[in-house]
Amino acid sequence: MVTHTIRVEPIGAEIPCREDQTVLDACLREGVWLPHACTHGTCGTCKAQILDGEVDLGDASPYALLESERDDGAALICVAQPRSDLVVEGEVDVDEGVGVHPVRDFRGRVDSLDEVAPDVRRLVLALDRPMMFNPGQYVLLDVPGGHQRPYSIASTPSNGKVIELHLKRSDNGVATDGWVFSTLDVGHEITLSGPYGRFSFRPLRTQPILLLGSGTGLAPLKSMVRHIDENGGGHHVTLYHGVPTEAGLYDREFFEDLEARSDWFTYRPALSRDDWNGRSGRVPALLAEDYPRAGGHVAYICGSPDMVADTMKALMKARLFPRDIYREDFFDSADRAAGAHVVRSPLIRR
Numbered sequence: 001m002v003t004h005t006i007r008v009e010p011i012g013a014e015i016p017c018r019e020d021q022t023v024l025d026a027c028l029r030e031g032v033w034l035p036h037a038c039t040h041g042t043c044g045t046c047k048a049q050i051l052d053g054e055v056d057l058g059d060a061s062p063y064a065l066l067e068s069e070r071d072d073g074a075a076l077i078c079v080a081q082p083r084s085d086l087v088v089e090g091e092v093d094v095d096e097g098v099g100v101h102p103v104r105d106f107r108g109r110v111d112s113l114d115e116v117a118p119d120v121r122r123l124v125l126a127l128d129r130p131m132m133f134n135p136g137q138y139v140l141l142d143v144p145g146g147h148q149r150p151y152s153i154a155s156t157p158s159n160g161k162v163i164e165l166h167l168k169r170s171d172n173g174v175a176t177d178g179w180v181f182s183t184l185d186v187g188h189e190i191t192l193s194g195p196y197g198r199f200s201f202r203p204l205r206t207q208p209i210l211l212l213g214s215g216t217g218l219a220p221l222k223s224m225v226r227h228i229d230e231n232g233g234g235h236h237v238t239l240y241h242g243v244p245t246e247a248g249l250y251d252r253e254f255f256e257d258l259e260a261r262s263d264w265f266t267y268r269p270a271l272s273r274d275d276w277n278g279r280s281g282r283v284p285a286l287l288a289e290d291y292p293r294a295g296g297h298v299a300y301i302c303g304s305p306d307m308v309a310d311t312m313k314a315l316m317k318a319r320l321f322p323r324d325i326y327r328e329d330f331f332d333s334a335d336r337a338a339g340a341h342v343v344r345s346p347l348i349r350r
C-alpha cells in the first residue's frame with residue numbers, strides 16, 4: 001500500500017499515512033491530537049484545511065462539508081484519505097490536565113453481555129492489553145460486514161484491560177439489532193480501536209459539575225463519576241439521567257449507593273413518560289426548573305442529538321456559556337442520512 005507523508009501545521013509534525021487510512025487515524029495513532037467527535041463524516045468537528053496535496057474526501061456528509069468548503073480546500077479528515085503528500089492545517093489544542101493517548105488496535109473477548117434495561121445491553125470486554133484513555137472517550141468496534149461503530153466507555157482508566165460499554169438497540173441497526181442483540185455471546189472475540197473523542201473529563205476545572213445524559217448517554221458520564229470517586233471525590237457532581245420509564249434507570253442502585261455514601265454526588269433520574277414517586281420530565285425541563293441560573297458550573301451533555309441540542313439550549317438560557325459546556329452527540333446512520341444535527345458554531349465544544 002502506498003504511503004504518503006502528512007505535515008500538520010502549525011506544529012510541523014510529519015506523519016506517515018497509507019492511502020487506505022484516514023488523515024485523522026494516522027495523526028491519532030502518532031499521538032498528534034486533532035479535534036474530532038463522530039469519526040464518520042457527520043458532525044463537521046474535524047474539518048481542516050488542506051494547504052497542499054490531493055485528498056480523496058471519502059464519505060463526507062454533504063451537510064457537514066458544503067460544496068463551497070470543498071472548493072475552498074477543506075476536508076473532513078476523519079474520512080479523507082491522502083492521494084499525495086499533504087500539508088494540513090489543524091487546530092492542535094489539548095486542554096491542560098487532559099492526557100493524549102495514541103489510538104491503538106485491540107482484541108477483546110466478551111466477558112459478559114447482559115440486558116440491563118429494555119433494549120439496553122451492558123457489554124464487558126477483556127482486552128489483550130490495557131487501553132489508556134480519558135474518562136468520557138469512546139472506542140470504535142469492528143462490526144461483522146466491515147462496519148465500525150463508536151461506543152463510549154463506561155469503565156475507568158484504572159483498569160484499562162476491562163472495558164464496559166452500554167448499547168441501545170436500534171431497529172434494523174447493523175451493530176445492535178444485527179449483532180450485539182442477536183448473535184454476539186460471551187466468549188466471542190472481537191476487535192476494536194481507541195481511544196477517540198474530545199468529550200472527556202477536565203480534571204483541572206474546579207466548578208461544580210453537571211452531568212446530563214439520556215439513555216445510554218449515561219456511559220461516558222458513569223466513567224467520569226467512577227473516576228472522580230476512585231480519586232477521592234474533590235468535585236461537586238450532579239448527574240441527571242433521562243429515560244422514558246423507570247425500567248430504563250439502569251445502574252440506579254450504583255448511583256443511589258454512591259449518593260448515600262458521599263458528600264459530593266447527587267443523582268437525579270428524569271423520567272419522561274412514567275408516573276412514579278420521583279420527578280417526571282425530560283432532562284432539559286428538570287434542569288431549567290433546578291437551575292434558572294447555571295453560571296459557575298461546567299456541564300457535560302451526552303445522548304441523542306435532539307436531547308443534547310435541547311439541553312444545550314436550556315443551559316445557555318440559564319446563562320452557562322458554551323466554553324463551559326462539553327457535548328457528545330450519539331449520531332447514528334439515520335442522523336447521518338438526514339444531515340440534521342451539524343453544529344456550525346465554533347463556540348460549541350465537542
Ligand SMILES: Cc1cc2nc3c(=O)[nH]c(=O)nc-3n(C[C@H](O)[C@H](O)[C@H](O)COP(=O)(O)OP(=O)(O)OC[C@H]3O[C@@H](n4cnc5c(N)ncnc54)[C@H](O)[C@@H]3O)c2cc1C
Nearest residue numbers: 150151152167168173174175176216330331332333334337
Ligand atoms: C461518539 C459516539 C459515541 C457513541 N456512543 C454510544 C454508546 O455508548 N451507546 C450507544 O448505544 N450508542 C452510542 N453511539 C451510537 C452508536 O455508535 C450507533 O450509531 C448505534 O448503536 C446504532 O448502530 P447500529 O449499527 O445498530 O445502527 P445503524 O445501522 O447505524 O442504523 C441506525 C438506525 O438508522 C436507520 N438507518 C440506517 N440507514 C439509514 C438511512 N440511510 N436513512 C434513514 N435511516 C437509516 C436504521 O434502521 C437504524 O434504526 C455513539 C455514537 C457516537 C457518534
Ligand code: FES
Nearest residue numbers: 037039044046078
Ligand atoms: S469527526 Fe469528522 S465529521 Fe465528525
